[in-house]
Amino acid sequence: MELWDQDAIDLLDPAFIEIGPGNHGSFRFIAVEGWMDVRSVERDGAPAIEFSWDGNDECDHANGRGWAALSSDGSLMGRIYIHGGDDSSFRAVRS
Numbered sequence: 001m002e003l004w005d006q007d008a009i010d011l012l013d014p015a016f017i018e019i020g021p022g023n024h025g026s027f028r029f030i031a032v033e034g035w036m037d038v039r040s041v042e043r044d045g046a047p048a049i050e051f052s053w054d055g056n057d058e059c060d061h062a063n064g065r066g067w068a069a070l071s072s073d074g075s076l077m078g079r080i081y082i083h084g085g086d087d088s089s090f091r092a093v094r095s
Helices: none
Strands: 016-020 024-029 032-043 046-057 060-070 076-082 087-092
Touching: 016 087, 032 060, 046 076, 060 087
Parallel strands: none
Antiparallel strands: 016 024, 024 032, 032 046, 046 060, 060 076, 076 087
16 A cells, blocks of 8 residues: 555554455454445446445444555555545555
8 A cells, every 4th residue: 555554554463355146345443344245336347346345434323435446466456545535556465
């Protein structure tokens, strides 16, 4: 993530993003935790996802949106937006 260093990103536990069946997913980084409503789309001619999310940031209600796509090295690259707040790119690798 471009805005925070790895120690901050993994503040509570290791950060993650998980896309599951039924157009649902979840994520956590720093003290932000969210549950996603995911939709399959195409970005620049390649398969991708767009999502809205609802959750919390340090126990305060938070929500936003984002997108992600698989890159050529197999990592998931995207951007997450916190409504009325920060936004940052991210890169996730399979664990």
